[in-house]
Amino acid sequence: MTNRFLTPFQKFVKIESFSGILLMLATLLALVWANSPFASSYSDLWQYEIGFSSESFSLNKPLILWINDGLMAIFFFLIGLEIKRELLIGELNSIKKAAFPLFAAIGGLGIPVLVFFIFNSNPEASNGWAIPMATDIAFSLAILTLLGKRAPLSLKIFLTAFAIVDDIGAVLVIALFYTAEVQFMYILYSLIPFAILIYMAARGSYNKYIFIPLAALVWFFFLKSGVHPTVAGILLAFTVPIRQKINIPTLLPRLDTIVNKIKAAPELQSPVLSKEQINEIDNLESWTSSVQSPLQHLEHRLHSWVAYFIIPIFALSNAGVAFNSGVPLKIGLVLAIAASLFIGKSIGITIFSYLGIKSGLADLPGDISFKQILGVGFLAGVGFTMSIFIANLSFMDNAQLLDSAKAGILLGSFVSGLVGYLLLYFAGVKKVE
Numbered sequence: 001m002t003n004r005f006l007t008p009f010q011k012f013v014k015i016e017s018f019s020g021i022l023l024m025l026a027t028l029l030a031l032v033w034a035n036s037p038f039a040s041s042y043s044d045l046w047q048y049e050i051g052f053s054s055e056s057f058s059l060n061k062p063l064i065l066w067i068n069d070g071l072m073a074i075f076f077f078l079i080g081l082e083i084k085r086e087l088l089i090g091e092l093n094s095i096k097k098a099a100f101p102l103f104a105a106i107g108g109l110g111i112p113v114l115v116f117f118i119f120n121s122n123p124e125a126s127n128g129w130a131i132p133m134a135t136d137i138a139f140s141l142a143i144l145t146l147l148g149k150r151a152p153l154s155l156k157i158f159l160t161a162f163a164i165v166d167d168i169g170a171v172l173v174i175a176l177f178y179t180a181e182v183q184f185m186y187i188l189y190s191l192i193p194f195a196i197l198i199y200m201a202a203r204g205s206y207n208k209y210i211f212i213p214l215a216a217l218v219w220f221f222f223l224k225s226g227v228h229p230t231v232a233g234i235l236l237a238f239t240v241p242i243r244q245k246i247n248i249p250t251l252l253p254r255l256d257t258i259v260n261k262i263k264a265a266p267e268l269q270s271p272v273l274s275k276e277q278i279n280e281i282d283n284l285e286s287w288t289s290s291v292q293s294p295l296q297h298l299e300h301r302l303h304s305w306v307a308y309f310i311i312p313i314f315a316l317s318n319a320g321v322a323f324n325s326g327v328p329l330k331i332g333l334v335l336a337i338a339a340s341l342f343i344g345k346s347i348g349i350t351i352f353s354y355l356g357i358k359s360g361l362a363d364l365p366g367d368i369s370f371k372q373i374l375g376v377g378f379l380a381g382v383g384f385t386m387s388i389f390i391a392n393l394s395f396m397d398n399a400q401l402l403d404s405a406k407a408g409i410l411l412g413s414f415v416s417g418l419v420g421y422l423l424l425y426f427a428g429v430k431k432v433e
Helices: 008-034 039-047 064-091 095-117 124-129 137-146 153-178 182-202 208-223 229-237 246-263 276-291 294-318 331-359 371-377 384-394 399-427
Strands: 047-051 058-062
Touching: 008 039, 008 137, 008 294, 008 331, 039 064, 047 064, 058 064, 058 153, 058 182, 064 124, 064 153, 064 229, 064 294, 095 331, 095 371, 095 399, 124 246, 124 384, 124 399, 137 153, 137 371, 137 384, 137 399, 153 229, 153 371, 153 384, 208 331, 246 371, 294 331, 331 371, 331 399, 371 399, 384 399
Parallel strands: none
Antiparallel strands: 047 058
16 A cells, blocks of 8 residues: 555554664664673763853753653654644544543553552662553554554554553653652743743744744753653643644635646746746745644654654663673562563553443444454553653662663563564454444
């Protein structure tokens, strides 16, 4: 099937699936590199400080923090755009549409945390309770895509919808529980550019030359405040208007007029455009810009950058657990996180989906079987990107616990992905009557 016949969601799945493959390759490269004779170069690269200083101002950070605090803020900004779109016009814009993935998401958020507290016996590691909460959409969709027709589109929509709700929960947890001591003066400073963006959004106005500098200011003030700057990424996304300046019915007559004027130009066959043709092409650019939703346009522009660059770079810089470093891993923490992802996600999503259906508050799509729901429940245990991100926040001052958490994430994600794939493969395709 060619690109022009793909629906927007199918295009999204295609991007996310290839991103998942890149993510796997980046993870393998990080693990090999961190455990090779060149392991010191791996550590030295990500700890290399980059920034700028003056007599009155300084902003210097190791490269890994520019990735985790800077590039990941763009990742969270994209998540915010997706959340806003889903809440307004997508799979979460009504109770009826949201009910089925919402039940799954509640189980996928709560039960893994419960399993973590059951398995974890180390008080020092208790701060890692939120690590298994989120699902990695890129990885899980990549596995679903490998199944071909055995994974119907509605199953991919279900996975994406509850993963987005999981992301909302994880973002709230980061904001509420993983924020250091807050310097409220910087938060107050951030309200000035943020208020301008809110005012522009209320008027349906968006200008990238205004938005980008103001967004950078908000990010900087959050960075200085102690609140993790990725939270700023989520909040900024909600200041991007979703509605176009003009709609399609208004555009179509204008397009006809522009095309007719271009055809009527005397130099139609000339390789060089006439003045009239240049003017009409400029008009065309202006009108097509006005008909695009700012939110949708930004989502489209950022998605490939995030999927093909930011997430693989994040994986490469964060997944390098050195198993031969001489510092023993905390096996209890490794198993607690792996069990939370593998057992907690699968049980939580499956049972809560079942409860939603049996209560009559949610409907099972006609082309999905309950065996497939169980398989997707295991796939949701692939919690790579967000899980590693929360692990960094949980154990930033304890390298041993951080490496142990990452090892648990890798183990739990691998086993969950493998079992989920096998269950979905043997579940077959449900025949729709």
